[in-house]
Amino acid sequence: MGALQKDRRLLALWFPRLPTDRLKRHRTKTLNAPPLVVAEKVKGALRLCAVDEAASQLRLHVGQPLANARAMVPALEVVPASPHADAVLLSQMAEWCDRFTPVVALDAPDGLILDIAGAAHLFGDERALLDKIRKALKARGLNVQAAIAGSALAAHALARYRDGMIVAERAERDAVSPLPIEALQLDPVTTHAFRRAGLKTIGQVASRKRSEIVSRFGAATHARIDEALGQREMPISPRLPEPDYWTAKSFAEPVATQEVIQNALREIGAELCALMVQEGSGARRLEASFFRADGALRRIVVEAGAPVRDAAMIERLFRERLASLADPLDPGFGFDLIRLAALRVERMQVEAVPLDQAVRAAAEIDFLTDRLAARFGRERVLRIYPHETHVPEEAWVLLPAQQVYETKTQWRNIRAKVEAPRRPLRLLARPESVAIEHEPLRLQWRKAWRGLTLWEGPERIAMEWWRLEGSKIPRDYYRAEDEAGHRYWLYCELAQPAQWFMHGVFA
Known part of the structure; x- marks a missing residue:
């Protein structure tokens, strides 16, 4: 459950009133409040870059000169644009969306792209997931539109022109063909040229021969059309590195007790290990994410000196880490989702059960090292390695014990068995x-x-x-x-x- 899939399903979110929503989120709602607009200077003139719903109902629109807007609506609240504050809010929403999938990308300046392949079933299905996200974001004071498709550009376009649409697999062509050519977000010169040629929809442009599009507008334009039609995949750039494997458990009611949290970690740890066993891999770096009902997020990371895929061992490492936190894990009103991800994995060779006592002892020491590192920190559990020099104080180095280092120099005995030590302890x-x-x-x-x-x-x-x-x-x-x-x-x-x-x- 929750392993990354090859078939892409992308959910696009668009915040059409992000600047005004940002300003109104922390304001007290009052009756007869004036319409709110955000203005920025464009080529020496102030123009509207965002309008709230009240201003939109009064026929004010983005791109309109501020002087014209004031003439139409004298009682108008105007706030200067703040792209940085908008970007901060968008990043906060991206982190909040991380509870639905670990692969969240910014679609600046006012959108997000979520790769929900393998994640939708955790919330019912794709429709249930889309409705849940829209409802939660609207409860946070944000106007949002959303759509799901197999390509990022198709989902991006549908979120803006077909709010709430879910495209079946490999049906992007039929879904985006009726959309206006502006949905491709090409440069204004290319968009104007298409319209002058009578090509007003994506379907009309797609009906032309490839050679015509490439010779007139370049290969990049044709590639963008192919992506919108679902015939070409373009990678997205997630905010955080994609985990190799992940599993998650959602709760109908938020949970707060330590026993339930430990049981959930053990359960999803077993699922994660089953995924890694299928691929012959083991995890070296694991991350547990705890999503609180109030939107707060806490991430806990542990590392292993050797690839591990034993659920009991993973649960024990996280128990050690949680017990050593200077800032204890605060459940608040409870966690509604817990996710476990393998951030770094390595291939594991199939090994027979060790019967040699020395081999078993070495494995136990490695596990002890991992537990100590989880409790005290990786940089505080060190191992001594030889160093190629005859200067006494330089003959050894301390390195993290979880990392195995290959050294050209080996420890060597410099005295006979019956001889007193030549070097002090x-x-x-x-x-x-x-x-x-x-x-x-x-x-x-x-x-x-x-x-x-x-x-x-x-x-x-x-x-x-x-x-x-x-x-x-x-x-x-x-x-x-x-x-x-x-x-x-x-x-x-x-x-x-x-x-x-x-x-x-x-x-």
Whole structure:
């Protein structure tokens, strides 16, 4: 349920009065309010770019000079255009529409395109989905028109000229042929040329030979006609990356209890895993989206170190993530839809059930790593990798444990089995200055003197002057043990005068 389909079904939304609706949404409705229009400067003259319903009933229209509009309706409220504010509202509506499908594209300046393939059945059918969206948007104070077709341009055109129309699959030609040529939204010069030639509808233009259209208006114009007729597919540009797989669960009544939310995640997680099993894939990055009844949206993301398609494991990762949120998941008046999407997937090889205890232990460690990363964050769970250098403090790097890195250098043993360690278990974050006295042999570190009983060295290490930015002075390293049995790793910088530092402590 909810997997992305190849057959496209696109729902176009058009907000014909977006600027005036934006202004009126937060106003208190009053009787005898003056008609509202929005004006912008076009070629040095102020013209109407949006009119509300009251102004439209008084025969005011978009493109009309403001002076003429004032002459017709003296009591007129005029507000300057704000394209930025309109774009912000359109983006907010796009995010709100994300509850119906994860593939939502802006159709600027006043429309949206939703790819509803595989999503309509979650709300009944395409008609139920279209009516639900229009009703909800109108309740939010927005005038909206909508249509569904198999191509973006066909849906775009029908939303503006055939509000509420749903085109059957591969029936776009019959649906758009009666529409005026303006529905193609070609440049004004091309539209005027078609009308002068007597071609006033899309069907009349489509009846002409391809060679005539291409030679006179170019291949791009003919391609646009083909797209409107459903004979050519043009991609849309979603606001967010399309998930590879997704599933969702809607609720007749909003839910708010933790138990119901966890059960829903487990249920849609099983459906998502079934989809990935069919394709031989596993998820590396998953996103759960929680849609509140009041329109608020919360997204929670978890990652896995290896491809995963076990529903119980996925539910456990999200449980860890939800438990660690600094800003807890607030259900408010309840969630009416929860969606789970696989944002990044990888192919999974078919593997036999591991019987080797070491293999099973490695898998458990990987799962533990994923749980810790979900709780504390990916950048806080690190793994040590070797680094190709002989400088002690540069011989290893810390990288996120969930990501597997291929390194040319491998860990190697530098001592025999019966030999004492040559490197300390713990290196200090920064070498600390110490003092050495030879008669008697003793060490001053952190304001305390320690008598030394064993002393071994030197081991000379030259600094990599061509790479390091810090000190490039060669070092002589020594291993020492004090009277209490504590063992230290010291070095002397071969400079004038010589300086001694504590670099590490043996276990």
